[in-house]
Amino acid sequence: xxxxxxxxxxxxxxxxxxxxxxxxxxxxxxxxxxxxxxxxxxxxxxxxxxxxxxxxxxxxxxxxxxxxxxxxxxxxxxxxxxxxxxxxxxxxxxxxxxxxxxxxxxxxxxxxxxxxxxxxxxxxxxxxxxxxxxxxxxxxxxxxxxxxxxxxxxxxxxxxxxxxxxxxxxxxxxxxxxxxxxxxxxxxxxxxxxxxxxxxxxxxxxxxxxxxxxxxxxxxxxxxxxxxxxxxxxxxxxxxxxxxxxxxxxxxxxxxxxxxxxxxxxxxxxxxxxxxxxxxxxxxxxxxxxxxxxxxxxxxxxxxxxxxxxxxxxxxxxxxxxxxxxxxxxxxxxxxxxxxxxxxxxxxxxxxxxxxxxxxxxxxxxxxxxxxxxxxxxxxxxxxxxxxxxxxxxxxxxxxxxxxxxxxxxxxxxxxxxxxxxxxxxxxxxxxxxxxxxxxxxxxxxxxxxxxxxxxxxxxxxxxxxxxxxxxxxxxxxxxxxxxxxxxxxxxxxxxxxxxxxxxx
Amino acid sequence: xxxxxxxxxxxxxxxxxxxxxxxxxxxxxxxxxxxxxxxxxxxxxxxxxxxxxxxxxxxxxxxxxxxxxxxxxxxxxxxxxxxxxxxxxxxxxxxxxxxxxxxxxxxxxxxxxxxxxxxxxxxxxxxxxxxxxxxxxxxxxxxxxxxx
Numbered sequence: 001x002x003x004x005x006x007x008x009x010x011x012x013x014x015x016x017x018x019x020x021x022x023x024x025x026x027x028x029x030x031x032x033x034x035x036x037x038x039x040x041x042x043x044x045x046x047x048x049x050x051x052x053x054x055x056x057x058x059x060x061x062x063x064x065x066x067x068x069x070x071x072x073x074x075x076x077x078x079x080x081x082x083x084x085x086x087x088x089x090x091x092x093x094x095x096x097x098x099x100x101x102x103x104x105x106x107x108x109x110x111x112x113x114x115x116x117x118x119x120x121x122x123x124x125x126x127x128x129x130x131x132x133x134x135x136x137x138x139x140x141x142x143x144x145x146x147x148x149x150x151x152x153x154x155x156x157x158x159x160x161x162x163x164x165x166x167x168x169x170x171x172x173x174x175x176x177x178x179x180x181x182x183x184x185x186x187x188x189x190x191x192x193x194x195x196x197x198x199x200x201x202x203x204x205x206x207x208x209x210x211x212x213x214x215x216x217x218x219x220x221x222x223x224x225x226x227x228x229x230x231x232x233x234x235x236x237x238x239x240x241x242x243x244x245x246x247x248x249x250x251x252x253x254x255x256x257x258x259x260x261x262x263x264x265x266x267x268x269x270x271x272x273x274x275x276x277x278x279x280x281x282x283x284x285x286x287x288x289x290x291x292x293x294x295x296x297x298x299x300x301x302x303x304x305x306x307x308x309x310x311x312x313x314x315x316x317x318x319x320x321x322x323x324x325x326x327x328x329x330x331x332x333x334x335x336x337x338x339x340x341x342x343x344x345x346x347x348x349x350x351x352x353x354x355x356x357x358x359x360x361x362x363x364x365x366x367x368x369x370x371x372x373x374x375x376x377x378x379x380x381x382x383x384x385x386x387x388x389x390x391x392x393x394x395x396x397x398x399x400x401x402x403x404x405x406x407x408x409x410x411x412x413x414x415x416x417x418x419x420x421x422x423x424x425x426x427x428x429x430x431x432x433x434x435x436x437x438x439x440x441x442x443x444x445x446x447x448x449x450x451x452x453x454x455x456x457x458x459x460x461x462x463x464x465x466x467x468x469x470x471x472x473x474x475x476x477x478x479x480x481x482x483x484x485x486x487x488x489x490x491x492x493x494x495x496x497x498x499x500x501x502x503x504x505x
Numbered sequence: 506x507x508x509x510x511x512x513x514x515x516x517x518x519x520x521x522x523x524x525x526x527x528x529x530x531x532x533x534x535x536x537x538x539x540x541x542x543x544x545x546x547x548x549x550x551x552x553x554x555x556x557x558x559x560x561x562x563x564x565x566x567x568x569x570x571x572x573x574x575x576x577x578x579x580x581x582x583x584x585x586x587x588x589x590x591x592x593x594x595x596x597x598x599x600x601x602x603x604x605x606x607x608x609x610x611x612x613x614x615x616x617x618x619x620x621x622x623x624x625x626x627x628x629x630x631x632x633x634x635x636x637x638x639x640x641x642x643x644x645x646x647x648x649x650x651x652x653x
Contacts, residue, residue: 059585061627113629186589187625194592261585263627271627273585326591326601336592340627344586344605 012284018052019363029053029357031350032203032280032291039292048288053357053364056205057222057277057349060198060341061263063184064164064235065272067101067120067252070156071131074148079141080133084108085150087130088119096141100161103262103272115270118262120160123152124224124255158252160224160260164234166276168206168244169300172197172318172337174330176306182267183305186340192330195302195337200346201295201320205278206244208291214281215246216367222277222353223248225256227362230278232369238377246371248276259349273342277349279357281364295321302330307461308468310379389469390462392502393483393492398423401430405447409438419480421490422453428488432457459484460494470499506551508537509561512570513546523548526563532556538615549574549615576616576634577623579609583630590622590631 021027028051030038035054039047073096083090083099087107091100103117122129133146152158173185174195181188186196201207209215219230228250237245252260259275282288300323301314315330322328324343327336356362398421399408408420412435420438422431431453441452460469460481469481473496480495513522518541527534535551552560561571586607591599598613599622620633 060587182624186627187593187621189593196589196592261628264629265627266624273587273627336594336597338590338592339588339601342585342587342605343601347605 013052013282015281015283015364015366018281018283021052022357022363023360025358025360027052027357029055029279029354031347031354032056032208033347033350035288035291036202036294039288044285044288044292047292048282048285051282051288053354054208054280054282054291055222055277055350055353055357056200056203056208056280057275057346057351057353058166058200058204058341059259059273059275059345059349060167060200061184061265061271062162062165062274063104063271065103065160065162065274066116067123067158068161069099069101069123069158071097071099071150071154072156073097074143074146076143077141078133078135078143078146079138080146081135083131083133085129085131086114086119086122088114088116090116104269106270112266112269113264115262115264117270117272118264120252120272121257121260121262123155123158124252124260125257126151126153152253155253160228160248160250160252160255160274162234162248162274164236164245165248165274166205166234166246166278167199168204168210168239168242169201169298169320170198171303172300172323172328173305174302174315174335176304181306182265184265184268184271185305186338187266188305192333192335195323195328195330195335196340197300197320197323197337198340199300199320200341200343201298201324202293203343203346203350205276205280206246207242207293207298209278209280209287210239210242210244210290210293212239212244212371212373213287214283214367215278216370218365218368219278220362220365221248221250221279222259222275222349222356223250223255224252224260224275225258225352226250226254229365230367233371233375236377237372238375239371239373241377243377244371246276259345275345275349277353279353279362279364295319295324302328307463308465309463387466387502388462389460389464389466389481389483389494392466392498393460393462393494394498396421396482396490396493398427398490399433399449400425401449403449405438405441405449405452408433408449409442412438419482419493419495421457421482421493422449423490427490429457429459429482429484429490431455432482457482461485462491466494466499466502469494470496473499506535507554507557508549508551508574509557510572510574511548511550511564512572513548514568514570515543515545517568518546520567522564522567522569523550526560526567530556530559530563532560534560538619574616576611576614577609577620578632578634580628580630580632583628584626585628587627589625589627593621593625595619595621 079096080092087109101116105116107114128149128151135144137144174192175181175188231249232247234245234247261273263271296319298320299317302316304313397415397417418435420433437452458476460483483492537549539548564571596613598610602608623631623633
């Protein structure tokens, strides 16, 4: 495991030596935040010489988590098919009575407010939960209906088995749209009026060992308030772009709801906040240097979640230092920034882990296998094409502000359209008129376009999925959307006829 | 300054009561938020301490319901100080202190008339409170100060 620079003047130490010191109560342990201060004040050589272990921590919403439970067999036995606990649908991936609680599965009676994350929290808290199951019945498992109440003490196993946790860093989210959107990155106000981010930055476990020298399969960690283990890289792990993730396991019966909490994200769904802390043994000078990383050296992208695509526009790079300051600049404006993960709890995790090590309760383990450093997180292979606005839009018929209504009326007839987009001299949209607006104007004897034009125009962007544009038309009860670029220049128009043609093809 | 919440019944909404009281009493009433719907109206206003009693009396004499707004209720047991609410507050009443705890400034909060933070809380620890503190004779100032 240990990689030493051959010319290093400092003597490296081994994990065995550190564990011996921990057993004797002599280990020198700092939290990652304390380590950074020590390196700044005394230099990395001194820090390496004096410090054996650095503890890290993070506490954030980690949707790709879950708990595996085994309920034991009923009499007569049942091979559970459909299962609900506290009205939350439960996955039954295995044999008869093994269940997997996913935190994003939502209660059928209180959707968006109570879900698998809350259920895991309730179980950890010792609460009694209500299980309902149905089955098709077999010769060996004859029962078809079951209802019972359970607590964690009644379960044979109750393990957290989280398949993607502890992201090294994550996007900062903003919203360019005209409306507030509710995302897994929280509530995002329109026109870039706020930003949200997640992650503990310089306190994040993987940021302090970015080359996975000490964190690997088998690393003992703090998980949800007890000892757990890294069991491999998490799904979507991509170490080389600093998007490393972990798969972890821990005994949920011993966990504490201080470090494991259900969460409700409005209009997104439910989740689970998970607390993870990882000790980094300072085996060599390089690790002392790496654990000294500061928030100002950790950057992430500001991403526009207003664009409903996989690859969303990245607007700038921002450091965790700026994010943690509570505000940042975007397009020359100061906007307020919210953290979605709790730095307060992350600090408490790093501190608790430090205390466990200092009091000889927690020994470090060497990984039995390194985590991959070079794998790539691929996008989905899609065998069916998704239509986008750009693919179906056609040229728009436009007019200027000062054109007489009679001219516009004749253009509607000759071009055989229902919508005329009003543009300024730069081709930017200023309004829209429909054949109905013009008919009414003629009937009422109005001459000026200004009397009939609609100024609040609902529009589409060319790179939007057509499905989203169609829903917008339905929502506003309109039959066409001018397609504009980011500066408001008219690129074309998409109508409900375009959509029906596509569906009827 | 003391914040009071004024409730106007349907019948009172169309009358210029607030303007009349400002003119009659020469009190600089600062209107923070105002909402009107078919069932009536609601104004959150700031009144100078020394003019509080007479202003409240004047509003009540004109049939307006006056109370101390209980703004938001935060369950600090449930709050795990993520800070999601911080950037949503239009009056910057929510901040994070040195140790990372989320702190609500009740002086600045405009409460149930805004509620932007309520649906953003993943712990569902923030409740918008429509129910209002009652004002007893002479008890008004005391209660108002408790809000700070």
